[in-house]
Amino acid sequence: MSIVFQKTKGLTDAVTHYCPGCTHGIVHRLVGEALEELGIIGDAIGVAPVGCSVMAYNYFSCDMVQAPHGRAPAVATGLKRSLPDNIVFTYQGDGDLAAIGTAETVHAATRGENITVIFINNAIYGMTGGQMAPTTLPGQVTQTTPYGRDVNYSGYPVRVCEMVSTLDGVALAQRVAVNNVKNVMAAKAAIKKAFEMQINKKGFSIIEVLSTCSTNWGMTPVAAMKWLEENMIPYYPLGVYKDKTKEAE
Amino acid sequence: MAYNILFAGFGGQGVQFAAKVTTYSGMMSGSEVSLLPSYGPEMRGGTSNCAVRIDNKMIASPIVNEPNLLMALNQPSYDKFVEKVEEGGTVIFDDSLIKRTDARTDISVYPIPATKLAREHGFQGLANMIALGYMAKKTGFLSLDVLKEGLAKAVPASKAALLGKNIEALEFGFNY
Amino acid sequence: MSKVLMKGNEAIAEAAIRAGCLHFFGYPITPQTEVAAYFSKKLPKLGGTFLQAESEVAAINMVLGAASAGVRAMTSSSSPGISLKTEGISYIIGSDLPCLIINVQRGGPGLGGIQPSQSDYWQATKAPGHGDGHLLVYAPDRVQEIIEYIFTAFDKAEEYRMPAMLLLDGTLGQMMEPVSFDDIPTPVKHEKPWATNGHKNAREHNIINSLFLKPEELEIKNFERFERYAKVCENEQRYEEYMTDDAEIIIVAIGIAARVSKSAIDDARAAGIKVGLLRPITVFPFPTKAFDKIKNDPKVKSVLTVELNMGQMTDDVKLALECKKPVELLRHTGGIVPTPKEVFAKLCELNGGIKK
CATH class of the missing domain: 3.40.50.920 (Rossmann fold)
Known part of the structure; x- marks a missing residue:
């Protein structure tokens, strides 16, 4: 009997705590597969954030550090500067990366820290039960925007890839989504490319992954995928915002 | 003899450097020494001062509240510190910049127009060394030779070319 | 014995380098900025890392990362900056990581002043961050002693797996005294099997973490940590x-x-x-x-x-x-x-x- 699919060695056997229908599981697998396919599980050190993916340290099979809220890029900087030949990545949500950790994100990016950032954008705070995120869409209802996000009152969402792509230290900034098979395949290729760029010492790479939170969006998983496609992708267009390897050509 | 010295002047007059030379010299003459600079916004063009202690026994506090030796290179410094000089203490001051305003008779006061002399004799920016040489002459607190040794230590390697001129200024002040 | 005249702040950096600390992360603040300046001159030539961080918060978290990697790492600041670092310090305590933090204290509270102070004593000894936890805190009173206790601080921090602090004041940072490096000890080398430095597929994955959602697990961690503190109180009084x-x-x-x-x-x-x-x-x-x-x-x-x-x-x-x-x-x-x-x-x- 031939094996046609098996779980990546990049993940442990721990059972995740994520909600049914959550796309963290997909992104975890993509990261784990990328680490395995590049043969870098033994060299990689992941930094877990504060938020839904706080316990990512139990799920990735490489060495893991759990960082204070928003500080993952600073912790990753300390790791990478101490161990320049290892592979260092952070795995962060939108609140962690684009609200409380904005300074750490922007400055690690502009320094061109040779690290990889996996950025989960699901437009909501999941762990605390569905409050407004820096990426919550205009009009979107959350626990703390019960009448819908009023941009005149709460301000506008942050488009992270567009913002960091203006920084010279950034080697790769790409937005992908995991709402259908085609996009999942593209997301995998992007994540793998980000790690390859780190291996080749190109600088800061960030992959923003548009994700769903069916629990806090109050939808079925299938409806959430549809909502992502119809609402998030128009506001956060998929694509490559910066690619130093392309610029060199 | 224990020396509790205050060097004071405008930022840029080299009081910190004169203090450093003195501290090195004290160290090289075998004494215990400490140096405590004032710090903060004062460094940026205001008055700057530096406390140096030289003693034969271990120095407890590096702070000099009542100096027995004061070098004042500008008026605000003179005015601020002259009243604090210990009875029997000595003051060296630059009388090309400072008018004596106190009436103390219990201290020895020696004026030297260090800034004017520096300008006229090709020692631009070295009024501090002229005053230091003069201080050594008037008080004998350190010998000229040991001050030269301290100076050689205090001048950083990157500025070694300036050592010769500093030594000349020191000697000029000593022989004034 | 060969003596050189050194500022307290410079002696901190020189002693740390000699103690094997080649990773410094900091942010400028009076009256300790010479620490960073000295490191910035020396560390690149030694193959180390000097990084001026975007904030005190980032600096202490870079230290957290470097300490996780298993290297000797430190940061330095003064009172208002230490307040900003307390988040990271708490995580470092909770993750049982060794590192060194310098506080050259100035007057407070708030922006306070820049002249010497000892008003962070409570913060250093009672509440260095949220949660139950302590730092090893050394308070030397002369430049030569600063040098001595930099070595001790790194050694003991690694022995007990807890962060150490040198609690100084502006005077000690700014003053110059003759010091000698003739009699400095050889840095003690501690094994760090817990470090997250890549397992090379040769061991289980290491996790550095301060989160324990089960109350019983968290309590066990805290009790174990306080058993170590009891040993510290028994053996490390100076x-x-x-x-x-x-x-x-x-x-x-x-x-x-x-x-x-x-x-x-x-x-x-x-x-x-x-x-x-x-x-x-x-x-x-x-x-x-x-x-x-x-x-x-x-x-x-x-x-x-x-x-x-x-x-x-x-x-x-x-x-x-x-x-x-x-x-x-x-x-x-x-x-x-x-x-x-x-x-x-x-x-x-x-x-x-x-x-x-």
Whole structure:
């Protein structure tokens, strides 16, 4: 009997705590597969954030550090500067990366820290039960925007890839989504490319992954995928915002 | 003899450097020494001062509240510190910049127009060394030779070319 | 013995490099900026990392990362900057990571002032961050001793897997004294099997973490940590006694306050007052053993604390004495350092005047 699919060695056997229908599981697998396919599980050190993916340290099979809220890029900087030949990545949500950790994100990016950032954008705070995120869409209802996000009152969402792509230290900034098979395949290729760029010492790479939170969006998983496609992708267009390897050509 | 010295002047007059030379010299003459600079916004063009202690026994506090030796290179410094000089203490001051305003008779006061002399004799920016040489002459607190040794230590390697001129200024002040 | 004249802040950096710390992360703040400047000159040439971080918050988290990697790492700041670092310090404590933090204290609260102070004593010894936890806290009083305790701090931080702090004041950071590196110890090498440095597929994955969602697990962690603190209190108390043998009055002071007190003691002794100094060098652990003698010594009539704060250490002194001796406090804040004359006057008062 031939094996046609098996779980990546990049993940442990721990059972995740994520909600049914959550796309963290997909992104975890993509990261784990990328680490395995590049043969870098033994060299990689992941930094877990504060938020839904706080316990990512139990799920990735490489060495893991759990960082204070928003500080993952600073912790990753300390790791990478101490161990320049290892592979260092952070795995962060939108609140962690684009609200409380904005300074750490922007400055690690502009320094061109040779690290990889996996950025989960699901437009909501999941762990605390569905409050407004820096990426919550205009009009979107959350626990703390019960009448819908009023941009005149709460301000506008942050488009992270567009913002960091203006920084010279950034080697790769790409937005992908995991709402259908085609996009999942593209997301995998992007994540793998980000790690390859780190291996080749190109600088800061960030992959923003548009994700769903069916629990806090109050939808079925299938409806959430549809909502992502119809609402998030128009506001956060998929694509490559910066690619130093392309610029060199 | 224990020396509790205050060097004071405008930022840029080299009081910190004169203090450093003195501290090195004290160290090289075998004494215990400490140096405590004032710090903060004062460094940026205001008055700057530096406390140096030289003693034969271990120095407890590096702070000099009542100096027995004061070098004042500008008026605000003179005015601020002259009243604090210990009875029997000595003051060296630059009388090309400072008018004596106190009436103390219990201290020895020696004026030297260090800034004017520096300008006229090709020692631009070295009024501090002229005053230091003069201080050594008037008080004998350190010998000229040991001050030269301290100076050689205090001048950083990157500025070694300036050592010769500093030594000349020191000697000029000593022989004034 | 070859001596060089060195500023406290520069000596911190030179000693740390010699102790094997090649990773420094910091943010400029008066009166300790020379620490960073010195590192920035030296570390690149030694293959180390000097990084000026975007904030104090980032700097301490870079230290967290570097310490996780298993290298000796440190940061340095002054009071308002340390407040910003407390989040990271708490995580470092909770993750059982060794590192060194320097606090060259200035007056507070708020932006306060920039002149010397000891007003972060409570913060350093009682509440360095949220949650139950401690730092090893050393309070040297001279530049040579700063050098000595940089080595001790790294060694003990790694031995007990906890962060260490040098609690200084602006005077100690700024002053220059002759120092020698002739007799410095060889840095102790501690194995770090817990480090997250890539498992090379040769061991289980290491996790550095301070999150324990099950209360029972978190409590076990805290109890274990406090067992280590108990060992620290038993084994790591350091203090200096100066003329205490026949003393009727004991001054307790640290840092610059201790040095001013020594001046006053010399004057007081000359005037026939029997006074000595007990100078804590560790303030966590507080050197309670030194007080065990004093509290039962019938010769000792009173204890005087001299502090550059409103009396923060005085609490610990009273506790250590179990209220068996009266404790008086001489204090200044905001950057004012007590003068030897002031301390002398207080000693005369406590002595009931000078009996010749």
